[in-house]
Amino acid sequence: MWWRGSICNYQKCFILFISSALIGGLSPAALANNPKGAIPNSSVSIGTPMGGRLENGEVLPKKGSGYVLIQETQRRRARFGASELVALVKEVAFRVQRKYRGSVLGVADLSRRLGGRIDHHGSHQNGRDVDFLFYLLDIKGKSIANHAFVPIDANGYSTEPPMAYRFDTPRNWALIEALLTSKKAIVQWIFVSDAIKALLLTHAQEVGASPLLIRQAEQVLRQPGKKLHMDHFHVRIYCPRTDKPACDDIGPRWAWTR
Numbered sequence: 001m002w003w004r005g006s007i008c009n010y011q012k013c014f015i016l017f018i019s020s021a022l023i024g025g026l027s028p029a030a031l032a033n034n035p036k037g038a039i040p041n042s043s044v045s046i047g048t049p050m051g052g053r054l055e056n057g058e059v060l061p062k063k064g065s066g067y068v069l070i071q072e073t074q075r076r077r078a079r080f081g082a083s084e085l086v087a088l089v090k091e092v093a094f095r096v097q098r099k100y101r102g103s104v105l106g107v108a109d110l111s112r113r114l115g116g117r118i119d120h121h122g123s124h125q126n127g128r129d130v131d132f133l134f135y136l137l138d139i140k141g142k143s144i145a146n147h148a149f150v151p152i153d154a155n156g157y158s159t160e161p162p163m164a165y166r167f168d169t170p171r172n173w174a175l176i177e178a179l180l181t182s183k184k185a186i187v188q189w190i191f192v193s194d195a196i197k198a199l200l201l202t203h204a205q206e207v208g209a210s211p212l213l214i215r216q217a218e219q220v221l222r223q224p225g226k227k228l229h230m231d232h233f234h235v236r237i238y239c240p241r242t243d244k245p246a247c248d249d250i251g252p253r254w255a256w257t258r
């Protein structure tokens, strides 16, 4: 039975039940006209990113509009997330590609199918974390499809290999903007080095980004202690509302997200 073994609160179970009952009777056209409401959100993020698990996690396809899942992540099968996170990844990659044609976002680890501990990470356990590679330019200023964790220095140049690539600040800022303005999920953190945060915020000021957006970016962009995050963004979303109380948020709740 669809609910056996699942953990969901009353609201989510009720939605699942009603949706299950309705979907059988919907025509393809009706489904197409109701893309948001027809398929219920069935994932449940349980616990915390550092000690949690995932139920009915949604799989991120290996590639989609504007993104590709890197090989290492495919091998590790770390491509499952809360439905909200998976929807967010798809949307932000699509939005950056729409703004900058040909953009390909390198998506790295989300969580394992059932969540839990995963190699190389202290978190990524309950479907609310995802790593993104940076959008990079080659030495001639041409956008490349980045499939590697390339460390970037305070001037925006790669250190390994040295000076071979440059941080594509406008494109990476477009990604941050898409993450902070998406309705698919609410972003709590974007972990990245202070140096890259400075590059992004300087660019945002130069292009006249809204003061609200800049303030939000100042809050969520964070170098987490000694883990510099010079070579990728680590994005964490808040618990989806429907996953409470099984899902635990830890850390600050930004005023603009309440």
Ligand SMILES: [Zn+2]
Pocket (backbone or CB within 6 Å): 121, 124, 129, 130, 131, 233, 234, 235
């Ligand atoms: Zn990460």
